[in-house]
Amino acid sequence: MNLDLNGLLTFWARRWDDILELLGEHLTVVAVALALAMVIGVGVGMLVWDKPFPRSTVIAAAGVALTIPSLALLALLIPVVGLGWTPTVIALVMYSLLPIVRNTVVGLREVPPAIMESALGMGMTPFTVLLRVQLPMAWPIILTGVRVAAQLTIGVAAIAAYVAGPGLGQFIFQGLSSLGSKNALNFAVTGTLGVVILALVVDAAFVAITRSTTSRGLRA
Amino acid sequence: MPKQPNTAVLQIAGKTSGALIELDHVTKQYPNQPVAAVQDFSMTVQPGELIMFVGPSGCGKTTTMKIINRNTAPTSGSISIDGRDVLSLNPSELRRHIGYVIQQIGLFPHMTIAENIGVVPKLLNWSKEKTNDRVHELLTTVGLEPGDFAHRYPKQLSGGQQQRVGVARALAADPPVMLMDEPFGATDPITREKLQAEFLRLQASIGKTIIFVTHDFDEAVRLGDRIAVLSNRSQIEQFDTPANILTNPANEYVSSFIGLGTAIKRLVLIPVTEARLGPASAAAGGTTTIRTTDSLRDALDALVLTGLPALAVLDEQNRAVGSISVDQISAVLGTEVPVLAPTAEV
Ligand SMILES: Nc1ncnc2c1ncn2[C@@H]1O[C@H](COP(=O)(O)OP(=O)(O)OP(=O)(O)O)[C@@H](O)[C@H]1O
Ligand SMILES: [Mg+2]
Numbered sequence: 199m200n201l202d203l204n205g206l207l208t209f210w211a212r213r214w215d216d217i218l219e220l221l222g223e224h225l226t227v228v229a230v231a232l233a234l235a236m237v238i239g240v241g242v243g244m245l246v247w248d249k250p251f252p253r254s255t256v257i258a259a260a261g262v263a264l265t266i267p268s269l270a271l272l273a274l275l276i277p278v279v280g281l282g283w284t285p286t287v288i289a290l291v292m293y294s295l296l297p298i299v300r301n302t303v304v305g306l307r308e309v310p311p312a313i314m315e316s317a318l319g320m321g322m323t324p325f326t327v328l329l330r331v332q333l334p335m336a337w338p339i340i341l342t343g344v345r346v347a348a349q350l351t352i353g354v355a356a357i358a359a360y361v362a363g364p365g366l367g368q369f370i371f372q373g374l375s376s377l378g379s380k381n382a383l384n385f386a387v388t389g390t391l392g393v394v395i396l397a398l399v400v401d402a403a404f405v406a407i408t409r410s411t412t413s414r415g416l417r418a
Numbered sequence: 419m420p421k422q423p424n425t426a427v428l429q430i431a432g433k434t435s436g437a438l439i440e441l442d443h444v445t446k447q448y449p450n451q452p453v454a455a456v457q458d459f460s461m462t463v464q465p466g467e468l469i470m471f472v473g474p475s476g477c478g479k480t481t482t483m484k485i486i487n488r489n490t491a492p493t494s495g496s497i498s499i500d501g502r503d504v505l506s507l508n509p510s511e512l513r514r515h516i517g518y519v520i521q522q523i524g525l526f527p528h529m530t531i532a533e534n535i536g537v538v539p540k541l542l543n544w545s546k547e548k549t550n551d552r553v554h555e556l557l558t559t560v561g562l563e564p565g566d567f568a569h570r571y572p573k574q575l576s577g578g579q580q581q582r583v584g585v586a587r588a589l590a591a592d593p594p595v596m597l598m599d600e601p602f603g604a605t606d607p608i609t610r611e612k613l614q615a616e617f618l619r620l621q622a623s624i625g626k627t628i629i630f631v632t633h634d635f636d637e638a639v640r641l642g643d644r645i646a647v648l649s650n651r652s653q654i655e656q657f658d659t660p661a662n663i664l665t666n667p668a669n670e671y672v673s674s675f676i677g678l679g680t681a682i683k684r685l686v687l688i689p690v691t692e693a694r695l696g697p698a699s700a701a702a703g704g705t706t707t708i709r710t711t712d713s714l715r716d717a718l719d720a721l722v723l724t725g726l727p728a729l730a731v732l733d734e735q736n737r738a739v740g741s742i743s744v745d746q747i748s749a750v751l752g753t754e755v756p757v758l759a760p761t762a763e764v
Contacts, residue, residue: 310524312523313524313526316522316526319489320513320538320541321512321514321515321538321541326541335527415530415571415573
């Protein structure tokens, strides 16, 4: 079974609209999951960063979630939430939490003691210090966590087709399930290539986002 | 509308010049430390007084200051500002009315210089214009051109410039009390002297109650209304005016801290006009002259530098009012120096 480049190009030409739609879905499901994971992860990080026991518990729990094989996790979610977007988003959020929570905690804790002391010494409340000093200073580190989560979830999302989830996984699964047929390889290759390209583009986007949202005073 | 600060804080907040600070038998024992960092420390600082803390590294100067603004809770003892027990006040609101320059400066790296200075005004809900005006005024006061510095970030400043921003930031909301932990430590001698002069001029007009930590005894003599010489566990070895400490050190410890050259150090404190000046004709010409506003130390400096027997002293209107020589300087010290024997007081 050989990959026929001409056949692939014809396949792309014919399926171009489908490809774009799946790419769009893939990007959307990842973005939705990351946004949710950021709200939850940064929020939890802000709650636990200075409390040793809750901090290690949360990070350990997020770590455990990451070790569940994605196929198994998706399968487990079907009886609870059914098929489609919902189990996909839940699974992606669970995978994203560890890098985001951990980097939030690290970032908030890394603010030098002198900065904390002067912030409190000037009359900021601990909550104001968190919002106006620690979060902005931790921001590049938090974004790095989100970036790692993005890479992770773009890959995992491809498997979500297994629970009838959105995205390029549909092509990959279609290819795998029809091996031997004329277009099987074209489906699988297109889906895989799409995932890789999406991952590269998103990563580049994160570099730009990090640059433009980090204070100039913090940039090296 | 933020929640109303309690009335006790408002009392402190209402004033911009000096408040009375009293520390009463204050002890601070850090956990797992063999000895207390501050032990049984009592001191009364009068409104508008500038108190210098001098003492060796680790003797508890920083800890004592941190107790005043509640950055550290005392193990026992009480602290009051204008008669209000600070332990009963909301710590964050209290601190907005105590300017605090920490030893490590601690500027916020993600904020511009203007934003750093504007932190407390913002906490106090000042308007943008008022904050802006204040930031510009303060940058000028500490000798940093606002147009050049306001929009820079801390990392774009030298250590000494950062320290000046730290001082400006502490002064921002015009607090009645200032705690300054080695604020000029990172500046070269020339800049430091300029800052000291500027600081004295400023203090003369704003009259805050200031506690100022320094390792530099000359700085303490130059700036302080009173100096507290501290030893380990923040023990007060002597607490008196610079002149009294120089002429009458309480014990060996204080003497050793003052170091050599007490006579010369004292001259800094004495204006030329204290000397019985010689006739203007005694000045052997030369271009170097002394002003009536100079200190005897300046006069001695000039005499040593020029090698002349006497120099002319000019008043504000550049009129020669007399001359000064080394003998006349010695005479001033001679009449002032009592016995140098250690005394048992304090
Ligand atoms: N957070 C802390 N925990 C435990 N011990 C501390 C703590 N902070 C200070 N100490 C100890 O308390 C003592 C007094 O420290 P402090 O910082 O007040 O000294 P200092 O006089 O300001 O010294 P320096 O001139 O070096 O700044 C020191 O022995 C120090 O080791
Ligand atoms: Mg100190």
